[in-house]
């Protein structure tokens with residue numbers, strides 16, 4: 001339980017952190033809240049020679065209204081997101097359900113998205129809200145759609161030289177509501193299944209829907225068939241139930257000591273229906 005030895009850097013700016021990353025390449029790891037990296041280092045699943053701690057870069061912690069949406073700094077903690085009152089309800093609700101107080105006070109949105117644990121909550125929400133992930137390296141900034149960012153189990157589009165500096169959540173249309181519900185592991189609170197739903201209603205009809213799912217597959221995914229089935233309906237019980245039946249479509253369900261694949265396939269349908277109903281109740 002003692003990590004291998006490493007050199008520790010605490011840069012004061014994103015530029016300085018990016019320089020260190022480019023200098024040390026695959027030998028370096030970014031440290032954010034440390035709630036995933038430190039356990040991995042203690043178990044020696046990760047043995048970086050250099051650790052670059054972003055903790056002193058105050059300019060990476062913020063939530064601000066911008067271009068009709070919200071820009072969130074990569075080092076913003078779950079607790080800050082949950083209590084901000086500025087972000088769509090699905091995001092604050094998901095952040096408020098992560099783990100426990102200690103993890104929520106240290107863990108960051110950038111760390112969660114970079115790590116891409118299949119059971120993490122925030123990737124599914126950022127996918128459902130059409131978020132963009134903004135990365136910084138020594139010579140460029142890049143913006144990646146969340147739907148393209150999460151690629152596979154613990155695998156993202158993030159390059160070795162890049163830092164997640166910001167997450168942008170576009171503004172939600174008039175008549176929208178969102179929700180995040182999860183069936184949590186009782187010990188860790190990681191999602192066995194979690195569902196983020198966002199719906200937009202106009203004159204009693206659903207005109208847009210997006211559903212992001214956590215915990216069920218190797219990475220967060222959009223349930224496209226569910227979304228297509230909802231649009232044009234009035235989201236009555238029949239429409240919601242029929243659409244939610246498609247929530248596991250095309251996904252190889254995770255099957256592990258926490259839940260079988262069949263159980264997850266069942267849960268994902270139940271929680272999709274519940275999240276859609278809650279989002280619809282909130283649509284205004």
Ligand SMILES: Cc1cc2nc3c(=O)[nH]c(=O)nc-3n(C[C@H](O)[C@H](O)[C@H](O)COP(=O)(O)OP(=O)(O)OC[C@H]3O[C@@H](n4cnc5c(N)ncnc54)[C@H](O)[C@@H]3O)c2cc1C
Nearest residue numbers: 032033034035036037099107108110111120121164189190
């Ligand atoms: C007991 C426990 C319970 C938990 N329960 C939940 C839960 O219910 N739901 C949930 O979603 N998560 C849960 N987690 C995981 C927790 O949310 C972690 O905080 C999160 O996965 C990683 O965020 P972090 O800021 O701690 O990142 P770190 O652990 O510091 O880093 C994680 C990885 O991301 C990289 N990284 C970090 N920040 C950046 C950045 N800005 N740019 C580029 N790379 C970066 C690091 O190099 C590392 O590889 C739990 C963790 C613990 C210990």
